[in-house]
Amino acid sequence: MFCRPIRNLGQSRRRSAFTIIEVLVVISIILVLIGILLPALNLSKEKGQIAVCASNMKQLAMGWSAFPNDHDDWIMHGMPRNLNETSGGFPVGEWAFVLRGDGDDKIEQGRLYPYVNALEGFVCPSEEAGINFSPTKPLSDRSYSIIRPMWGEGWSPSNPNGFMRRLTQLTRPGKQLVWVEENDYRSNWNVGSWILGGTDHWVDYVSNFHHGFDNMGYADGHVEAYEWQDKRTLETSELQLFNQSHPGSVDWQFMNSIYRAHNF
Numbered sequence: 001m002f003c004r005p006i007r008n009l010g011q012s013r014r015r016s017a018f019t020i021i022e023v024l025v026v027i028s029i030i031l032v033l034i035g036i037l038l039p040a041l042n043l044s045k046e047k048g049q050i051a052v053c054a055s056n057m058k059q060l061a062m063g064w065s066a067f068p069n070d071h072d073d074w075i076m077h078g079m080p081r082n083l084n085e086t087s088g089g090f091p092v093g094e095w096a097f098v099l100r101g102d103g104d105d106k107i108e109q110g111r112l113y114p115y116v117n118a119l120e121g122f123v124c125p126s127e128e129a130g131i132n133f134s135p136t137k138p139l140s141d142r143s144y145s146i147i148r149p150m151w152g153e154g155w156s157p158s159n160p161n162g163f164m165r166r167l168t169q170l171t172r173p174g175k176q177l178v179w180v181e182e183n184d185y186r187s188n189w190n191v192g193s194w195i196l197g198g199t200d201h202w203v204d205y206v207s208n209f210h211h212g213f214d215n216m217g218y219a220d221g222h223v224e225a226y227e228w229q230d231k232r233t234l235e236t237s238e239l240q241l242f243n244q245s246h247p248g249s250v251d252w253q254f255m256n257s258i259y260r261a262h263n264f
Contacts, residue, residue, distance in 0.1 A: 050213065050215070053125060053181070053215055054225065056120075056121045056124065056143075057144055057215050057217040058217065058221065058222070059116050060112065060116060060121065060144055061179055061217035061218065061219075061221045061223060062221040063112050064112065064115075064146075064179070065219060065220065066115055068167040073166045074165060074166060075151055075166065076095055076097045076111040076112060076151075077092050077096045077097060077111070078097060078145075078148070078193050079092070079096060079151075079152045079153045079155070079193050080097075081093040081096040083109060087155070087157065088157035088158055089157070090157050092155075097111050098110035098113075098142060100189075100191075102189055104141065107122055107142060122141070122144060123140065123141070124181055124207075124209050127140060127143045127181075127209055140184075140190060142189055143183075143190075143207075143209070144179050144180070144181060144217070145182040145190050145193060146193055146194070147193060147196070147259060148163075148194065148195045149163060149164060149260055150193075153193035172261050172262065173218065173220040174220045174222065175218070175258060176219040176258065177219075177255075177261070178217055178218060179215075179217025179218075179223075180214065181206075181209050181214050182194050182204070184204075196252070196255050196256060200248070200252055201244070201245045201252075202236065202245075203242065205236045205240060205241055205244070206228065208228065208234055208237040208238070212227055212228055213226065216258070218258075219262075229250045229251055230249045230252075233246070233249065233251040
């Protein structure tokens, strides 16, 4: 009669365990896979955020372009104002697309909100990427601004030249910029209209929420993404610098071509 040999349990456990080298190899493989997959996942996430941002801006642009149909062709005021504020006796506060100051109520009391009816539509999901230089700055109540020529900052009844007030003044609405993404570090509600300066000169800087891209909203309601070409544009955005001159900038030339595409 043969007896089955007793198995050495301790020896079996040692044989089935991973060695330190094997563990390090597995960890190395995992790290390599993460290194390969992470950029692709980040790119996919960013594309999704750009799409959401474009959808938000499209809703704003469509609301902006629908407003004149209900108000005898007059557009809404593109500058944040106090509700009872006047300019030369004109009640600009009553026409402002949003009101001045912090808080959701400043958006809800503006002229644009009834056409959008969603606070999240006023905020870009990628905005955090545009404020990395100022880590203490909170996310904005509003990520999108109207440009100055669309009845924005600096308008007064005594000096209306250079500003559009009626939608029918536009001869090329599909080429006329209205909406930009904006990151004004001076506040968390973007204090004014977005302004482009004279030849080769930027008054405001671009937001760069999307790692080299920004969305642009036009007067006919459509939205396009633009990729910044000049490294100076992105450097100025990162440093959040106002009043910069960039001779020969293709980015400035592009913005200038859509900043005043209308005729009076």
